[in-house]
Amino acid sequence: MTAGNPSTLSELEKILIDETGAIPLYKRYRALFSLKGLGTKEAIQSIIKATEKENRSELFKHELAYCLGQLQSKEAVPLLLKLIADPNEFVMVRHEAAEAIGAISDKDNMQFLGQYLKDPCQELADTCFLAIKKIEYENSSQDIKESNDKQKHQNIYGSIDPTPPEMEANSIEELEKKLLNESLCLWDRYKAMFRLRDIGTDEAVRVLSTALLTDKTSALFRHEIGFIFGELQHPLSVPALQQALADTQEAPMVRHEAAEALGSIASVDIIDILESYLQDEADVIRESCVVALDMYNHQNSDEFQYAIIPQ
Ligand SMILES: [Fe+2]
Ligand SMILES: [Fe+2]
Known part of the structure; x- marks a missing residue:
């Protein structure tokens, strides 16, 4: 598979969005991790589109949000904020969206996260607390930032x-x-x-x-x-x-x-x-x-x- 092959990309997007509702979940997971692996702009757009459309599976939707965070997709920020703000959204999705905002680590989102520190959904409140600390940490002084980069290299799992x-x-x-x-x-x-x-x-x-x-x-x-x-x-x-x-x-x-x-x-x-x-x-x-x-x-x-x- 190559990053520039549009038929592969559109095939993967089709599996990801699964309009028929007939594709087994494990295949959709594999399509998602293929797109995450590609990590191109187009692949990220497919993941964003699938996140917007997903309303059946809490599990799959939370994994979509997780991947957007791991890809540190700035394009996904408006959607992630919308998911956090929606009290009717699945808990795991709101949590993963807030964690993704932490992984993206843009200072502009700190105030938004601050609104949820006392949220009745404790999983969300706890995630927002950690995400705010993470953004502070990532944007802190040069010395700390350097040692932080070193630590990133020490994580052999490649996760943020x-x-x-x-x-x-x-x-x-x-x-x-x-x-x-x-x-x-x-x-x-x-x-x-x-x-x-x-x-x-x-x-x-x-x-x-x-x-x-x-x-x-x-x-x-x-x-x-x-x-x-x-x-x-x-x-x-x-x-x-x-x-x-x-x-x-x-x-x-x-x-x-x-x-x-x-x-x-x-x-x-x-x-x-x-x-x-x-x-x-x-x-x-x-x-x-x-x-x-x-x-x-x-x-x-x-x-x-x-x-x-x-x-
Ligand atoms: Fe999970
Ligand atoms: Fe999680």
């Missing part, structure tokens, strides 16, 4: 994270204290979380698992641990992810990240777990398991890239 990793605390014990301290602000706890991800040892995974299962303060915080477990793909995270997915009292955004992380870990015993949630009551959980099973199939295939659409 909502916070930088904590670089002052060095031992797992210190990071654990910060991560589990529920009276500390989310910015500091997230920094500890990302440093633990970057350390990535068995011990770091154990600490992150404890936080996923014991935190009582923020679904957003717990969902982010699920997300980084998907990046880490560490087998020791499986029991905690399985427990989070099984907890029907847990917020759907947390269970969703747990399901997708299990899909990317892709050990054999994971199929049964994921298949058992294909009839879950929550749409985002059923759909996450469909996508996660496709990720599992990809991990266990000889496909080089996930973003190749299977026939």
Whole structure:
């Protein structure tokens, strides 16, 4: 596939928008990640168009917003602000739109985000808090900016994270204290979380698992641990992810990240777990398991890239 091939682009856009409603979700996911991989102006326009049109799947729409943030698309800002402002929009979509505004890191959007710091939707309020801190951080003095750029290079996963990793605390014990301290602000706890991800040892995974299962303060915080477990793909995270997915009292955004992380870990015993949630009551959980099973199939295939659409 080449970036300049319009038939490929329009094919991908068709799959993404899926006017027929008949294209399986996992194919739409793969089309989305193909377009994200291309990252051209045209690819971004297709993602914006699909985000505007999507009204069926909360899961897919949140992933569209996520990709716009990761691509740091300035063209998407008006749409992302509209999604945040709409109280009838899906929670996960509003959250992902606010996180995307943080990833784009334009100072002009700080005031807008400030309106949602006390929003009744706690996931949104927490995301806006982190996004404002992120924008402040990205626009701060030269020295900090330089060390920030260095840290970006150290993230081997290539994601734009909502916070930088904590670089002052060095031992797992210190990071654990910060991560589990529920009276500390989310910015500091997230920094500890990302440093633990970057350390990535068995011990770091154990600490992150404890936080996923014991935190009582923020679904957003717990969902982010699920997300980084998907990046880490560490087998020791499986029991905690399985427990989070099984907890029907847990917020759907947390269970969703747990399901997708299990899909990317892709050990054999994971199929049964994921298949058992294909009839879950929550749409985002059923759909996450469909996508996660496709990720599992990809991990266990000889496909080089996930973003190749299977026939
Ligand atoms: Fe998220
Ligand atoms: Fe997600």
